[in-house]
Amino acid sequence: MGLMQLFKFKGGVKPATNKAQSVTLPIAKAPLPSVVAVPLHQSIGGTPRPLVQVGDKVLKGQMIGEADGWISAAVHAPTSGTVREVGMYAAAHPSGLLTDCVVIEPDGEDRWIERQSVDYKTLTPEQVRELLRDMGVVGLGGAVFPSHAKTQASRSVPMEELVINGAECEPYITCDDLLMRERAAEVVKGIAIFRDLLQPKKVLIGIEDNKPEAAAAMAQAVQAAGEDFQVVSVPTLYPAGGAKQLIRVLTGKEVPANKRSTDMGVQCFNVATAYTAWRALGHGEPVISRLVTLTGNVAEPRNYEVLIGTPMDELLAIAGPKADTDGIIMGGPMMGFLVPEAKAPVVKATNCLIAHSPALFPPKAPEMPCIRCGSCAQVCPHELQPFEMYWFARAKNFGKTQEYNIFDCIECGCCSFVCPSRIPLVQYFRFAKSEIWARERDKKAADGAKTRFEFKQLRDEREKQEKAEKLAKAAAAQAAKKAAEAAAAAAAEGGAPAEAAAAPAAQSPEEAAAAAKKAAIAAAMERAKAQRAQAQPQNTDDLAPAQQQEVADIEARRARLRDIAKTELAHPEAHPAEAAPAAPADDGQTPKN
Amino acid sequence: MEFSTSPYLLKDTSVRRVMTQVLLALVPGIVAYALLIGPGILAQIAIATLTALAAEAAMLRLRDKPLALFLGDGSAVVTAWLVAITFPPVAPWWLTVVGVLFAIVVAKHLYGGLGQNPFNPAMIAFAVCIVSFPALMSQWPGPGSHLAPAQQLDWIFGLAPRLDGMTSATPLDALKTALRADEGHSGPLPFLAGNAQAVIALCYLAGGLFLVWRKIITWHIPTAFLGAMGLLAGLLWLWQPAGFANPVFHLLGGGAMLGAFFIATDPVSGATTPRGKLIFAAGVGLLAYIIRVFGGYPDGIAFAVLIMNICVPLIDMYTQPKVFGMKDQ
Ligand code: SF4
Ligand code: SF4
Numbered sequence: 020m021g022l023m024q025l026f027k028f029k030g031g032v033k034p035a036t037n038k039a040q041s042v043t044l045p046i047a048k049a050p051l052p053s054v055v056a057v058p059l060h061q062s063i064g065g066t067p068r069p070l071v072q073v074g075d076k077v078l079k080g081q082m083i084g085e086a087d088g089w090i091s092a093a094v095h096a097p098t099s100g101t102v103r104e105v106g107m108y109a110a111a112h113p114s115g116l117l118t119d120c121v122v123i124e125p126d127g128e129d130r131w132i133e134r135q136s137v138d139y140k141t142l143t144p145e146q147v148r149e150l151l152r153d154m155g156v157v158g159l160g161g162a163v164f165p166s167h168a169k170t171q172a173s174r175s176v177p178m179e180e181l182v183i184n185g186a187e188c189e190p191y192i193t194c195d196d197l198l199m200r201e202r203a204a205e206v207v208k209g210i211a212i213f214r215d216l217l218q219p220k221k222v223l224i225g226i227e228d229n230k231p232e233a234a235a236a237m238a239q240a241v242q243a244a245g246e247d248f249q250v251v252s253v254p255t256l257y258p259a260g261g262a263k264q265l266i267r268v269l270t271g272k273e274v275p276a277n278k279r280s281t282d283m284g285v286q287c288f289n290v291a292t293a294y295t296a297w298r299a300l301g302h303g304e305p306v307i308s309r310l311v312t313l314t315g316n317v318a319e320p321r322n323y324e325v326l327i328g329t330p331m332d333e334l335l336a337i338a339g340p341k342a343d344t345d346g347i348i349m350g351g352p353m354m355g356f357l358v359p360e361a362k363a364p365v366v367k368a369t370n371c372l373i374a375h376s377p378a379l380f381p382p383k384a385p386e387m388p389c390i391r392c393g394s395c396a397q398v399c400p401h402e403l404q405p406f407e408m409y410w411f412a413r414a415k416n417f418g419k420t421q422e423y424n425i426f427d428c429i430e431c432g433c434c435s436f437v438c439p440s441r442i443p444l445v446q447y448f449r450f451a452k453s454e455i456w457a458r459e460r461d462k463k464a465a466d467g468a469k470t471r472f473e474f475k476q477l478r479d480e481r482e483k484q485e486k487a488e489k490l491a492k493a494a495a496a497q498a499a500k501k502a503a504e505a506a507a508a509a510a511a512e513g514g515a516p517a518e519a520a521a522a523p524a525a526q527s528p529e530e531a532a533a534a535a536k537k538a539a540i541a542a543a544m545e546r547a548k549a550q551r552a553q554a555q556p557q558n559t560d561d562l563a564p565a566q567q568q569e570v571a572d573i574e575a576r577r578a579r580l581r582d583i584a585k586t587e588l589a590h591p592e593a594h595p596a597e598a599a600p601a602a603p604a605d606d607g608q609t610p611k612n
Numbered sequence: 613m614e615f616s617t618s619p620y621l622l623k624d625t626s627v628r629r630v631m632t633q634v635l636l637a638l639v640p641g642i643v644a645y646a647l648l649i650g651p652g653i654l655a656q657i658a659i660a661t662l663t664a665l666a667a668e669a670a671m672l673r674l675r676d677k678p679l680a681l682f683l684g685d686g687s688a689v690v691t692a693w694l695v696a697i698t699f700p701p702v703a704p705w706w707l708t709v710v711g712v713l714f715a716i717v718v719a720k721h722l723y724g725g726l727g728q729n730p731f732n733p734a735m736i737a738f739a740v741c742i743v744s745f746p747a748l749m750s751q752w753p754g755p756g757s758h759l760a761p762a763q764q765l766d767w768i769f770g771l772a773p774r775l776d777g778m779t780s781a782t783p784l785d786a787l788k789t790a791l792r793a794d795e796g797h798s799g800p801l802p803f804l805a806g807n808a809q810a811v812i813a814l815c816y817l818a819g820g821l822f823l824v825w826r827k828i829i830t831w832h833i834p835t836a837f838l839g840a841m842g843l844l845a846g847l848l849w850l851w852q853p854a855g856f857a858n859p860v861f862h863l864l865g866g867g868a869m870l871g872a873f874f875i876a877t878d879p880v881s882g883a884t885t886p887r888g889k890l891i892f893a894a895g896v897g898l899l900a901y902i903i904r905v906f907g908g909y910p911d912g913i914a915f916a917v918l919i920m921n922i923c924v925p926l927i928d929m930y931t932q933p934k935v936f937g938m939k940d941q
Binding site: 028029032034035113190263267273274275276278348350352353354355356357375380382383384385387388389390391392393394396397400401402403404406423424427430432435436437438439440441443445446449 | 616618620621622623625626627629630678682685687725726727728827828830879882884885932934935936937938
């Protein structure tokens with residue numbers, strides 16, 4: 020283990036780790052479940068499109084959902100069997116909402132597709148990334164961000180450090196610990212893949228110092244592979260395993276909320292992600308299983324290799340939950356959640372299931388008022404002022420919560436952990452964030468609707484004006500015709516007057532049309548203006564400068580749109596292309612965002 | 613099943629536990645007080661505690677709040693103890709009662725109860741009483757006078773006539789008088805009842821350090837308070853040793869230690885950000901010095917704290933710490 024200077028992050032707490040229970044036994048393979056339900060959406064980004072239908076036979080490892088866009092990752096059948104359902108199913112999500120799943124009835128044979136190992140060094144980086152995406156490799160530390168999308172260095176900033184996260188700071192969870200102890204060589208091979216894609220100057224593997232066995236195994240594997248990765252023991256302090264915290268500890272860099280870590284020359288992957296990357300390329304195995312710690316109120320806590328899609332209750336039963344178990348926490352006790360539906364399937368983000376019991380996690384004491392003791396601020400790893408955010412979240416003053424940087428909050432739970440008044444601070448922050456998102460969405464929808472409305476008005480005006488033009492033309496033609504007839508009659512009578520009559524008649528159709536058009540445009544513009552003025556009372560006077568700026572920006576955007584529309588009115592035939600995509604007024608589509 | 617959200621693991625703590633530790637930290641100072649100056653202080657603490665609990669219960673009932681939960685949080689008892697030990701030990705019982713009632717009913721509950729008071733309740737009590745009853749609030753056992761326990765109780769409960777000769781001003785007052793009379797002041801320590809007050813102050817210091825160690829308070833407020841007061845006192849003393857007392861006298865005399873560790877650190881009414889705490893406490897230290905040296909009151913802590921309480925929202929607003937990753941932007 021290399022000796023190197025470590026940095027500190029502010030705050031952090033030291034909850035009882037409760038890891039010893041589940042590390043005594045080696046990793047075991049969970050038995051084939053009675054059913055597997057594979058959610059299509061298991062990563063950040065686009066929801067994969069299903070590739071199978073009810074009744075289809077699938078093989079283990081067969082792609083059943085194809086990545087939708089670049090930020091997305093494919094999903095695969097965890098075992099061979101028959102597709103019984105493609106539709107809504109219970110999900111591992113705190114909301115309790117259903118999600119799109121492919122439900123497979125295993126045939127018991129567990130028969131693989133043909134697996135092909137590839138020598139990724141013969142492929143271009145682009146091909147490697149595509150392969151990782153199609154193998155469903157995503158961040159297994161819990162964030163489930165598609166890994167391939169993180170393997171591109173910034174164009175302007177050279178990659179300095181690749182940080183590999185083996186910290187595993189959450190209490191109870193030990194799956195990364197066991198993975199490193201038992202499969203270190205393959206983790207190292209996976210790290211090499213990310214190293215080759217990103218080309219960093221150095222690779223730092225951070226492991227909390229309460230896992231000496233894992234650190235030793237990793238160091239040995241690194242040496243055996245002839246790599247120059249550094250295995251670094253970091254002080255045990257929750258949340259040292261947060262990506263930003265670990266980057267800080269190992270490199271001294273603080274990646275702010277508004278920046279990508281590659282913009283600062285650093286990137287971070289979890290050890291389990293590295294392992295699956297190697298299995299994908301080196302063995303042709305897509306991500307169809309993962310290690311899950313079964314612990315808490317169970318007879319035999321242990322780590323299992325579990326197929327994605329395994330129902331949680333069925334899985335937990337293996338560890339023998341005790342009689343007073345009254346729920347399942349997915350994830351750790353600091354950031355996890357009680358699953359609302361026990362049959363919800365294990366997903367790629369499921370690193371741990373904790374059998375919940377009132378004895379293990381006593382009901383929370385009643386909430387008291389905040390005494391501004393500042394404990395929450397002292398432990399916040401992002402150096403926020405939780406009690407101020409709480410105060411404004413409670414008052415539903417969400418603008419203020421944003422001023423206090425609520426979106427920098429990683430929901431680590433340190434603040435709630437120490438609060439003597441037992442205020443569920445994180446719960447308030449989640450509430451505030453979701454409210455802000457909802458309002459953002461509403462506002463966007465409303466803005467979209469307003470823009471569409473204005474376009475529709477302008478278009479109506481244009482149609483009216485075109486009608487007027489037509490009428491004018493018809494009238495002019497009529498007049499011309501009459502004049503011509505008159506002229507003809509006159510000509511029949513004698514030569515000279517015919518010319519005199521014909522001259523104005525010849526001019527008249529064009530002039531009349533032009534005049535009518537002008538008048539119609541002017542009238543239309545006037546009406547539109549008046550309507551706009553009515554529709555938009557300018558109640559923007561007592562806003563904060565930032566908001567006024569925002570309003571001004573929006574107004575400017577609208578003005579631009581109006582200008583485009585106006586040019587269109589004046590020269591209807593000049594810009595047909597611009598009008599078409601910009602005015603989806605009546606097609607009944609909702610805006611995509 | 614109770615459906616709560618994470619974290620499910622909580623540190624074993626509560627408001628009650630925090631308050632209990634504050635009380636515990638006060639004990640050494642109180643014991644020294646009782647031994648060196650007299651047990652009257654114990655009677656005062658008892659009177660104050662009972663009054664505070666009764667007032668708290670009545671207000672909770674009026675405001676329709678869960679009685680057991682809030683009465684047990686210990687905050688009223690902390691206020692009561694601070695009132696008792698900042699008031700003269702031989703003050704008549706009703707003065708203590710009036711002070712505590714003011715602290716609990718007006719300064720705390722009329723402002724919204726626990727966590728809502730913009731002013732330090734104990735200091736409101738002190739300020740109101742010293743303005744309303746200046747003579748009674750200035751009667752301290754004189755230098756070298758040892759009042760018998762029974763006599764102290766007689767005074768507190770009004771059973772014996774108060775002899776003006778037996779009580780005098782605080783050491784700070786005495787100093788002020790002495791300096792005005794051009795008698796100079798040479799001793800390094802306050803001289804009330806021997807060095808009793810310095811010993812008590814050191815006990816408060818020990819209790820305060822316990823609170824820092826237990827992470828109930830941070831170092832910022834005591835350090836800035838004592839630092840600012842000591843610095844100003846030191847400068848003036850260096851400039852005119854005959855005209856000003858030395859800084860040790862100021863730090864160990866009057867309510868400086870108590871104020872620095874137990875009063876200015878009241879979280880509810882004080883500044884909360886690290887830099888804010890430094891500014892807030894330095895302000896209290898400086899103002900307290902100015903008031904006690906140049907003002908008309910025996911000590912300046914109470915007014916200094918109340919004045920700085922007013923500035924807290926502003927201080928907090930302008931001292932918001934930079935968040936993670938935003939320090940050099
Ligand atoms: S820890 Fe709780 S009581 Fe203390 S300031 Fe934060 S929210 Fe308030
Ligand atoms: S949950 Fe958010 S506010 Fe609370 S300590 Fe963690 S980052 Fe800070």
